[in-house]
Structures are given as C-alpha cells and as structure tokens.
C-alpha cells in the first residue's frame with residue numbers, strides 16, 4: 172500500500188497515473204491541477220485526497236465551493252503545490268506538471284527524502300545537476316516516468332559499474348514530419364503537428380515531438396539521470412515505437428525494453444520499483460508486431476535537436492535557456508502566433524542573446540529561464 176501525491180493530475184500522464192493507482196489500490200494524498208476545476212473535482216470525489224491544489228487562484232476558489240461538502244482542503248498557487256510535494260504522509264510524489272513550474276516542488280520533495288516519480292522532464296533539463304545533488308544529499312530518489320528513460324532504467328537493473336555502459340540509445344518515433352525537408356516544414360500547420368503517429372500526449376510534448384526538441388530534451392534528461400556525458404548518449408529513429416530505448420554495454424551486448432506505446436507501464440514501474448506486479452498496460456504481441464526499423468536522426472531539417480545538443484555541450488544555464496525559450500515558442504505556435512520553423516529560430520536567438528552561467532544556483536537557473544522567455548517572446 173503506497174501513498175501518492177500526484178502533481179498535475181488532470182493532464183495525460185496524471186489521468187493515466189490515476190488508472191494505475193486505482194488498479195493497485197494505492198492511496199492519493201494530494202491532487203493538483205492548473206485550472207481544470209471540473210475534472211479535478213471529479214478526481215477528488217473519487218480518490219478523496221486530503222489536499223487539492225489549483226495553480227490558478229480563481230479556479231481554486233471555485234473548487235473550494237464545489238468541494239465544500241467534503242473534507243478535502245483546497246489551496247492555490249506555488250505554496251499549494253509545495254504543500255502537496257512536502258506532505259508528511261506521502262511515499263511517492265509523482266510530478267506530471269508541465270514545464271519549469273515543476274522544479275521547486277521536485278526539490279522540496281527530495282529534501283524530504285521522498286521518492287519522486289518524474290514525468291516532468293523540464294526539471295532535469297533546466298536544473299539537472301542541482302536536482303541530482305539534492306537527491307543525493309537528502310536521500311531522495313528520482314525514478315523516471317518518461318518512457319525512454321524508464322526503458323533505460325529497466326535495462327540498467329543489475330548494473331553496478333556505470334563504466335560498463337558504452338552507450339545509451341534513445342529511440343525516437345520521428346514524429347509526424349519524419350522525412351520532410353526544412354522547406355516543407357516551413358508550411359506545416361498546427362493541426363499537422365498535433366497528429367502524432369504512435370503516442371497520445373498533451374499538446375506541448377506533441378509539438379516537441381514534431382520539432383524533435385523532445386528528443387533533445389530527453390538526451391539532456393538522460394545525461395543528468397544516468398550521469399553520463401553527451402558522447403555516451405545517442406538517438407535513433409524507430410518509427411514503430413515498440414523498442415522504448417536500449418543500453419549498449421562494453422562487451423557489445425545491447426539490452427532493449429519492448430512494449431506497446433502505453434505510458435501506464437513506466438508510470439507503474441516508477442511506483443512499484445524494485446518490484447514488478449501485474450498491471451493495466453496493454454500486452455505486446457510479438458507475432459503481430461510490424462518489422463522493427465531504425466534510421467538516423469536528422470539534425471539538418473530538425474534544428475531543435477542540434478540546438479539541444481549544443482546547449483548540453485555548453486552546460487551551465489544553457490539548457491535552462493534552451494528550455495525556457497522552447498516553452499515560450501511552443502506556446503506561441505499553439506496560439507497560432509508563429510510558424511513551425513519559428514520555434515527553432517526563437518530558441519537559437521535566446522541561446523545567442525542570453526549569457527550562460529556555469530555551476531548555476533537555483534536563482535541563476537530561474538534568472539536564465541526568465542531571460543530566455545523574454546528573448547524568445
């Protein structure tokens with residue numbers, strides 16, 4: 172029996188986490204959302220957390236009225252999010268909030284020595300060293316929920332000496348625009364970008380998949396999680412999304428994790444590790460699998476991947492600048508204000524304009540994020 176605080180419960184990962192929690196018979200201690208009041212109310216009535224949080228203060232007021240007949244305490248804003256992350260009676264904090272807002276709650280939970288199941292990759296991209304150091308110092312744990320990083324984590328079970336790892340190989344579906352040229356990509360629409368071939372996800376990450384920035388962010392995430400240099404992490408296009416990632420060892424053995432494109436498996440493994448238990452994820456039938464194919468990634472027509480690697484190479488606050496600018500650019504693209512290829516252009520501008528600080532403090536990272544957002548806006 173585990174007690175889970177779920178940050179970001181109304182998004183795609185949040186809703187799938189609740190399916191897993193329900194199957195496992197776990198308890199929910201806190202649920203948080205941005206402003207999806209109706210869904211959050213329904214979730215609160217079903218899972219009876221002690222605390223519910225809306226980031227948006229007006230939405231929190233509405234929720235408070237709706238839940239007046241229950242024992243659920245309602246709070247708002249970052250204070251509420253931190254209270255959910257720091258709850259004393261919680262075993263695992265699963266953070267599925269979108270973007271940089273997830274950083275402070277992650278640090279707060281790690282300082283309490285909690286297990287953090289991390290679906291919020293921006294946290295590790297912006298402040299990976301700080302997050303990993305905080306986990307080490309306070310005895311907290313970070314378990315990946317991202318499907319690629321969970322696959323790598325599964326392939327690393329039993330590995331005691333990281334020196335034996337030659338290379339992590341992250342698979343990429345290639346998104347809806349694989350094979351297109353820069354010129355063709357100038358003309359694509361938001362509707363096209365939101366059609367992901369294999370995974371059903373939130374809008375921001377779906378656009379990140381289309382630009383390949385998602386793979387860039389995942390390379391940085393893997394560097395931080397597994398403490399490996401950029402040269403030891405590569406990406407390969409695997410259109411079928413059946414192999415979720417691989418680890419190549421020094422003896423040339425390659426281990427892979429296969430499965431259906433079902434996020435409930437990595438979510439469940441982050442909650443039950445080191446155990447495995449029967450779960451809700453769909454079974455993979457090998458005999459009805461399509462042939463598995465592999466192709467190189469394309470950094471010329473998908474410059475976001477090259478920009479992410481350049482930021483990873485530079486280190487310090489460069490990755491926070493990359494992420495902050497990308498969040499703003501994707502937001503503008505989703506709002507119909509800019510074109511698809513303006514996303515890499517805006518990220519590149521921010522990386523050129525905002526000075527990089529090495530060995531950054533939390534304040535340096537937050538400042539770099541702010542400056543990057545301004546430069547990309």
Ligand code: MG
Nearest residue numbers: 317318319389
């Ligand atoms: Mg992923």
